[in-house]
Amino acid sequence: MSSNTGDLDDEKFDVVLSKDSFEHYSDPEKFIFSMKNNLKKDGVMVIGFSPLWKSPYGGHTNSMTIVPWAHLFFPEDVIWAERERFKPDEEAGSIEQARLNKMTLGRYLNIISQANLKILHFDTNASSNRLIILCNILKILPYCREYFTVGIYSILTEKQS
Numbered sequence: 001m002s003s004n005t006g007d008l009d010d011e012k013f014d015v016v017l018s019k020d021s022f023e024h025y026s027d028p029e030k031f032i033f034s035m036k037n038n039l040k041k042d043g044v045m046v047i048g049f050s051p052l053w054k055s056p057y058g059g060h061t062n063s064m065t066i067v068p069w070a071h072l073f074f075p076e077d078v079i080w081a082e083r084e085r086f087k088p089d090e091e092a093g094s095i096e097q098a099r100l101n102k103m104t105l106g107r108y109l110n111i112i113s114q115a116n117l118k119i120l121h122f123d124t125n126a127s128s129n130r131l132i133i134l135c136n137i138l139k140i141l142p143y144c145r146e147y148f149t150v151g152i153y154s155i156l157t158e159k160q161s
Helices: 028-037 076-086 105-114 130-138
Strands: 013-019 039-049 117-124 152-158
Touching: 028 039, 028 105, 105 117, 105 152
Parallel strands: 013 039
Antiparallel strands: 039 152, 117 152
16 A cells, blocks of 8 residues: 555555555655555554664664664764665665655654554564564663664554544
């Protein structure tokens, strides 16, 4: 499903799925309403994606550097110069051109709330990777949740009035 559902506007589904793409939608607030519009009554939205913007490699920089949070520490022009060096065939010269919407945990939860969705299942950092296990420990610390939450996995449905 694209952000412009076109001829799917009137179609209704039991399940609407977004896998590993929510951090790339140019207008995720609008897109979630589009997903919701295509749900049957009692249907579910399944959304899973990573990395979140404030997580260690949220700028999709892990193929360029081992420095976590490089996209937050360095100016955007430095990051994109490095990206161009490692990915010369890619034409993205900015965050917007790389289709990154800077999705954070807080923003995602706010989008769910604004869309009047009920959370049936919500999990973060679902992995047995040692780095993710460490992130799960560190995200418990005050002010660290956004920076150590790498991925989101959720099942949502429309709240019934």
